[in-house]
Amino acid sequence: MSEKKLKTIVVKFGTSTLTQGSPKLNRPQMLEIVRQLAQLHQAGFRLVIVTSGAIAAGRDYLNHPQLPSTIASKQLLASVGQSQLIQVWEQLFKIYDIHIGQLLLTRADIEDRERFLNARDTLQALLDNRIIPVVNENDAVATAEIKVGDNDNLSALVAILVQADQLYLLTDQQGLFDSDPRKNAQAKLITDVEQITDHIRSIAGGSGTNLGTGGMSTKITAADVATRSGIETIIVQGNRPNVIVELAYGQQHGTKFYAQTDPLESRKQWLFAAPSAGSLTIDEGASKAMLAQYKSLLPAGIVQVNGNFSRGEVVKIFTQAGKQIALGMPRYNSDALNLIKGHKSQEIEQILGYEYGAVAVHRDDLLIL
Numbered sequence: 001m002s003e004k005k006l007k008t009i010v011v012k013f014g015t016s017t018l019t020q021g022s023p024k025l026n027r028p029q030m031l032e033i034v035r036q037l038a039q040l041h042q043a044g045f046r047l048v049i050v051t052s053g054a055i056a057a058g059r060d061y062l063n064h065p066q067l068p069s070t071i072a073s074k075q076l077l078a079s080v081g082q083s084q085l086i087q088v089w090e091q092l093f094k095i096y097d098i099h100i101g102q103l104l105l106t107r108a109d110i111e112d113r114e115r116f117l118n119a120r121d122t123l124q125a126l127l128d129n130r131i132i133p134v135v136n137e138n139d140a141v142a143t144a145e146i147k148v149g150d151n152d153n154l155s156a157l158v159a160i161l162v163q164a165d166q167l168y169l170l171t172d173q174q175g176l177f178d179s180d181p182r183k184n185a186q187a188k189l190i191t192d193v194e195q196i197t198d199h200i201r202s203i204a205g206g207s208g209t210n211l212g213t214g215g216m217s218t219k220i221t222a223a224d225v226a227t228r229s230g231i232e233t234i235i236v237q238g239n240r241p242n243v244i245v246e247l248a249y250g251q252q253h254g255t256k257f258y259a260q261t262d263p264l265e266s267r268k269q270w271l272f273a274a275p276s277a278g279s280l281t282i283d284e285g286a287s288k289a290m291l292a293q294y295k296s297l298l299p300a301g302i303v304q305v306n307g308n309f310s311r312g313e314v315v316k317i318f319t320q321a322g323k324q325i326a327l328g329m330p331r332y333n334s335d336a337l338n339l340i341k342g343h344k345s346q347e348i349e350q351i352l353g354y355e356y357g358a359v360a361v362h363r364d365d366l367l368i369l
């Protein structure tokens with residue numbers, strides 16, 4: 001089928017890991033993290049960072065001001081701190097001649113299909129150009145209603161966006177214990193979680209510090225979201241020497257949550273379950289390329305577009321003989337497809353004045369029936 005893509009890993013760093021429990025970013029610790037990420041990047045892994053720490057960095061930069069405990073104060077700290085945080089990552093990656101690209105997301109960017117696709121395209125473009133995406137929640141403007149609220153869950157959503165193979169949640173504990181190790185010195189590490197049960201949820205408590213958000217319980221929800229989409233998730237201690245490199249090469253550390261389904265399978269289930277918003281009729285060449293060679297659908301192969309749909313909605317795909325052969329999620333809306341159908345991909349930009357790539361429906365977004 002499709003050629004095996006390089007392993008894609010989303011690595012989330014909690015405030016606890018980046019500050020090492022202090023009130024400020026710990027640059028030596030961040031440098032050690034960057035050293036490991038650089039090694040993996042140079043070996044060909046596709047890496048995405050989800051970084052917390054903006055609020056802690058902002059508080060430190062402003063010298064721990066007395067602020068009312070309002071959302072606006074947190075937004076102020078995040079606004080000041082995010083630029084500090086990204087500067088540190090940038091400077092450290094520069095040592096290894098690696099470029100990074102910043103993405104600040106909110107729940108609204110992921111739940112809206114069109115914005116989901118835009119965020120996905122940006123992440124994909126960064127990865128394809130060997131630039132490491134560095135993601136945080138857009139705390140400075142996000143209100144409670146449009147926030148994911150914690151970076152554990154944000155990282156699970158990002159892992160789905162980039163179709164990651166693995167998600168690592170780096171924190172200040174070795175992994176998930178059978179009770180909060182800050183409160184119970186006898187607590188035991190759980191190394192494998194084949195399924196997230198109510199028992200697992202019940203042992204995961206809140207944050208043990210006032211810097212982190214959510215503690216273990218948000219990590220469990222994140223692991224649940226990611227593993228249901230076929231992404232293995234590992235909670236691990238961030239300052240364990242060489243831990244990111246060792247995990248990437250298959251050693252086991254911390255707590256491993258098993259993927260509940262094959263990622264492609266979960267994507268297909270999603271396509272299958274989504275209501276269809278229209279349909280495309282394609283010519284014989286295109287249907288052969290899709291069916292026999294697992295190729296993407298190009299605008300040139302489309303003969304008819306039915307319905308009014310946006311980018312990212314699901315459409316049925318028919319042959320000219322009227323047989324439905326696939327479901328797919330087009331990269332262009334119905335108006336655009338009507339204009340570019342039958343045309344060569346090189347003409348898309350000239351016709352539309354913009355382009356979202358050469359294909360009408362990418363093979364990763366196709367479910368052949």
Ligand SMILES: Nc1ncnc2c1ncn2[C@@H]1O[C@H](COP(=O)(O)OP(=O)(O)O)[C@@H](O)[C@H]1O
Nearest residue numbers: 014015016171177180205207208212213215216
């Ligand atoms: N069952 C548990 N196992 C491990 N840690 C737990 C558990 N329950 C609660 N915690 C707390 O979760 C904290 C980690 O979460 P948090 O402070 O939000 O860190 P981060 O900034 O890395 O997201 C730990 O320091 C610990 O006190």
Ligand SMILES: N[C@@H](CCC(=O)OP(=O)(O)O)C(=O)O
Nearest residue numbers: 015052053054055150151213
């Ligand atoms: N977006 C916030 C962090 C939110 C968060 O989930 O924090 P953490 O529990 O430390 O991963 C920030 O940059 O400060």
